[in-house]
Amino acid sequence: MDALRSGATTATDEIERAIALAASPACDKAFLHTRFEAARQDAAAAAGLPLAGLAVSVKDLFDVEGEVTAAGSTVLADAPPAQADCPAVARLRAAGAAILGRTNMSEFAFSGVGTNPHFGTPANPADPAVARIPGGSSSGAAVSVASGAAFIGLGSDTGGSIRIPAALCGIVGFKNTARLTSTEGAVPLSTTLDTACAMTRSVRDAVLAHEILTGEPVRRDGRPLSGWRLAVATSTMLDALEPGVARAFQRALDALRAAGARIDEIALAPIRDLGSIQPRGGFSAAESYAWHRALLADKGAGYDPRVKARIEFGADMRAHEYIALHQARRQWIARVGEALAGYDAVLSPTVPITAVPIAQVAPGAERDAEFFRVNAQLLRNTSIVNMLDGCALSLPCHAPGELPVGLMAWHEALHDDEVLAIGARIEEALAPVTASA
Template sequence: MSFSKHVAAQAVAVARHRDQSGTGILRDRFLQAQQQAGAWDTLSGFGIVPPLSGLTLAVKACFDVRGWPTTAGSRVLANASPASADAPLVAALSQLGAVITTQTNMTEFAFGALGLNPHFGTPVTPLDATGQRIAGGSTSGGAVAVASGLADIALGSDTSGSVRIPAAFCGVTGFKPSKGRYRDDGMLFLSPTFDVPGFIAKDVETLLRVDQALVPDESALHAVPLRGRRFLVPPTFALAHADAAVTEHFHAAIARLRSAGAEVIEQEWPELADFGEIAIEGGIIIAEAFTWHREFLQDRAHLYDPRVGPRIALGERVTASAYFASQQKLTQCKTDYAQRMSDYDALLTPTVPFLPPTLSELEDDPTYYRKNRLTFRLTEVANRIDAPSVSLPAATSEPIGLCLTGHRDGDRALLHLARSVQTALHLEPLT
């Protein structure tokens, strides 16, 4: 199928999806996308095929796309002027052949792991036939777009797991890189300390293709045998709060990796739970968010999601001593992680310890806040110590993810490893 026909088919699918739910896609520009795809089709006839040609791109609403307002899923910015230029990362993807088709929904200002949005609707996972289970957040719309075949890749942001969590809940693959691997200017930050741009795709091969295009001066694509690769599993940390389905599939994944020749070593590491608590105790995220939101909270507080605005406002109370003490502790955590993981290729945990909650489960605030905190308990480790991390589907057609966290700046190596793990997970079906 030509690129232009591929884009046309997705345009039809987006229109149908919007009629059904209206929550995953905020804006689209398929006429322009088809023209661009047609131009790439023409150039391909002359042997000019950029590395990302043939891939459509959905962009989370916290990235600048020329001609679209960067609303970050909020009414606070509903009257913002359209962006005058693409964010550099968006521009790079376009120059490499990807065609932007849609702007996707998200948790307001990316402050939440469950994907709820009272302003523009809450995306739900395509893996739930009842349409009641959430897609996860904050890159909720991007994950739904990829899982539903509405886009080939989705650009998102990841503060504590915001790319990997919805990938897990929607049965697709999510990649959070090391900080600085991809340009982040033109992205509306929640937390400059922790935020990184990341990608969601159907499989690791596509993520590798994107990474190779953006960072071409590293090793070319090649297979990594699993035999002899070493994974560390901290069992209590990994399976605390896990439900039966996640536990079953996690153990099955370990068995498959061992069958493929990998060494999976189970070793307790209770200090991992401290990484997230340190960030919370120091108020790092809310202090940094408040710095940006201060003026809006003075005159537009009523426009915020009631579960977002008041929490950001708490950032005003964070003391400088608490903030910097937490930053120092996390620096030590990075050192401790690097030392502990020096003999291992990756840390292995579930992505989220439970199946996606239903919309009705999250109606009351106590349940929402408890579930929200537990949802990113495992994924946030990578953000707190600035390591690359990948979520893979742990089971066919199940909203359960397997999370691999590697070494800082070892992004390409982790993606190669993840591709081999992806293959191993499909050795035999679960009985």
């Protein structure tokens, strides 16, 4: 963006660079459909607009006019093309985005791992030696951004599907308060938890993406780190951290304290109760089953068996259990809010592990147990924020030569501007640690 504004490069040059990267081995399996010639036209017409023709990728669950929205599946391949852009795509296009294409994803967004048995799994760009998972469900979006092909990767986050791949691929992912962005024109996973949001390569770019997607300016706050009161949640979120994650997170906390941050450790005990209030798969299973029921009856054999099993698990939730879940969630949110009184943000590892090899969790019944184990680990920390109806930013905190690790700054609903402002200060403080990571 700076190079464009200064005249050091042009929109034409930038879109050609993006197209070359999108077509390169670095983005193998990241895109399910590309529209390079249309992107060139988008870029040429975007002078003076906020995105100025920079490349944007779109997760396969969002409607783009004239294209089939298949949600990473084959069972929707014969669906009619979308008659209009969904609001998220329309806002990006109006801001001058050059839409590169549709990105790969976990089928119907139902996994934090990022594997896809129909179209293959894009490899995480962070490790050229080992093909590792990119994280999901917004897998292709993360790879498009981490490889440099896309300036913004539009995706969704229901239990961590923006922040998990951002953490594993070493980029920035912001999950805003769900109500701030429209999910109209997107295939739903959970109508209660779904959030339309994006991945970028810096917090500043995340702010720009958020402003475009919400249509509202982010309130800038230039306070230094010492001007904010931060907490580290010790309940659950620090359990069983992989050694590399624990080292990177502690090193980040040390760097933040050295930069003046005031960080308290708090128990945040209500987190421990979250599992007990989510029977039969919680919102995602029940609400996805409601959407998929007829499609499963007609085309169930075409689903990823792992996804099908998770959706069908929601068939047994009764109406009174669903209503009670909403009530229990409201009560739980209030308890967490009381525990966070006086704090501006909470810091946690985004995920407790680094990216595992794709071969370890590749499609196949013999690897199902390992897949679900890894999936549960990946979702553990991030899904807490979704149940809180909160907002969260994941940004890299690993050092050069290490597998990517994400630091998550988060809070309750409608604290988006504060979390982004704190994230910018964190990014600055961690720059000496993460330089060239």
